[in-house]
Amino acid sequence: MHDAPLAGLHRLVWTALMAALIAVGAMVMLPVGPVPVTLQTLFVALAGLVLGPARGAGAMLLYVLAGVMGLPVFSGGKAGFAHLLGPTGGYLFGFACMACIAGFGGLRGREARDTAIRLPRVALALCCCLAGLGVAYLAGAARLMQVLDIDVARAVAVGVLPFLPGDVVKVLLAVAAWRFLAVRRLLPR
């Protein structure tokens, strides 16, 4: 009977936690050009899988809002609205879409009560995360084209290809973490 308010609180805590973890992912940064290597995509994928499409996207918007309001949560500890208009602003917009799409790979309804997460279910989660990553790349590359005044091929060379192998590994880690939490019934409902 008292489960519903607690479940709501549990979801809220997870939403705030995921927004905070993406900020941590932005701090872990390797500056390699106009776009740095960060751990953000790991936590964006995890946010979607753990929270579902709507709340996953909500956690991303919360994260972006925190940065716009001046918290140093963007890559390299940057903050402010101007950062959204810079070379990496497209990815930040794309993260909400990525979390939303990844969220369709998470567990819903009765599935969430089943602790046996088999290979096809893991494969679905992985596909959703990779599709979401593709959309984040699309948004990121589109913004790079505008800001750096480059063509599509150059934007892909600068903003997608160097990150692809690492991001695939991050997505695999996110799926593994999600499965770990799910089989232990630690996910919000």
Ligand SMILES: O=C(O)CCCC[C@@H]1SC[C@@H]2NC(=O)N[C@@H]21
């Ligand atoms: O300025 C920001 O906070 C956003 C940085 C975005 C970095 C992108 S996300 C996809 C790709 N993978 C990385 O490791 N870095 C880029």
